[in-house]
Amino acid sequence: MPAKVNENTCMHCGGCTSVCPAQALELQETVLVVDTDKCIECGNCQKVCPVGAIKVVKG
Ligand code: SF4
Numbered sequence: 922m923p924a925k926v927n928e929n930t931c932m933h934c935g936g937c938t939s940v941c942p943a944q945a946l947e948l949q950e951t952v953l954v955v956d957t958d959k960c961i962e963c964g965n966c967q968k969v970c971p972v973g974a975i976k977v978v979k980g
């Protein structure tokens with residue numbers, strides 16, 4: 922499964938967008954958008970998120 926954002930906890934810091942090797946994350950004004958076709962499920966975004974707002978479920 923591609924990365925999934927919890928919009929209730931995401932504070933739109935942009936930290937995850939800079940570590941995504943696939944340019945699958947786009948920070949818009951009030952929402953973090955995941956391009957599920959681009960996501961390669963590397964898990965980088967989940968590792969760097971300071972509030973655990975983005976999860977990658979493998980398998
Ligand atoms: S799992 Fe990897 S490829 Fe997918 S959105 Fe997160 S950083 Fe980008």
Ligand code: SF4
Pocket residue numbers: 926930931932933934935936937938953969970971972973974975
């Ligand atoms: S690192 Fe976490 S809090 Fe920051 S924009 Fe990404 S998902 Fe949201």
